[in-house]
Amino acid sequence: MSRSIVAERYATGLFKAAQEQGVLLAVHTDVRELQAALDGNKDFGELMSLPQLSLIKKRELIANVLPGAQELLLNALYVMLDADRMDELSDVLEDFHQLANDASxxxxxxxxxxxxxxxxxxxxxxxxxxxxxxxxxxxxxxxxxxxxxxxxxxxxxxxxxxxxxxxxxxxxxxxxxx
Structure with missing residues (x-):
């Protein structure tokens, strides 16, 4: 688990919601895809932190990066975006991945x-x-x-x-x- 309490809370919330809705495997697959996309493109984090980009544009960018992703994951990302916590995204994905692996x-x-x-x-x-x-x-x-x-x-x-x-x-x- 990461050292960030915030990231751990977001990951735990996403994990529990995915378990409750029975979509843990699908969300885990999307999380791995998102992590691979982030690893391949470091500019995404910078775009999410640009104050010149409106929240609506940032939401559109997230939706374009993850076409067909689980609604639960998209909503979690939107919540992070609204709370100005996108800098924690990599840690959230890593923590979620660890929780999902442990559960399985x-x-x-x-x-x-x-x-x-x-x-x-x-x-x-x-x-x-x-x-x-x-x-x-x-x-x-x-x-x-x-x-x-x-x-x-x-x-x-x-x-x-x-x-x-x-x-x-x-x-x-x-x-x-x-």
Whole structure:
């Protein structure tokens, strides 16, 4: 969760409303799309903070960025806009994402490997490690890192599971040298 109490409150409110209305999965999908759009375009935040742009124009901009988005998410964004809290948007989306993942028993994981993983390998890693962090499954992002030589390094939150050849060689070197 973010350090912003305001962001946490907006995210919690959106999460509870989405749960109550039975649209949590759809809102979560829209939140991920919005986060990807924001990551790809840093100018959006600047536009939302421009005093020269009227609230009506800003609402239109939000609606254009999220065509077909859940009405609940759009309304939450409009409330944030009206309260002049759009600077908290990134934290709200991150907090909501964390709440939705926790509710569905999913943890985010980063796998460092020497090559892209197949779907079967991702599934095997998810089933092998999800229970170690008390989750049902892992949402895996793979990062290619040739320095590992072979094997993988898996990071789930602040836990790291390292079975790479480079780490085993480093451990062997420390053992032999003393």
């Amino acid at each position: 028993g999913v943890a985010e994981a980063t796998v460092y490997a020497t090559r892209p993983l197949t779907e079967q390998e991702e599934t095997a890693i998810s089933s092998a490690f999800a229970h170690k962090v008390g989750k049902q499954s892992l949402q895996i992002q793979t990062i290619i890192e040739p320095k590992l030589i072979g094997g993988i390094r898996l990071q789930i939150g602040n836990q790291i599971f390292d079975s790479s050849i480079s780490s085993k060689l480093a451990k062997l070197e420390r053992t032999l040298i003393g």
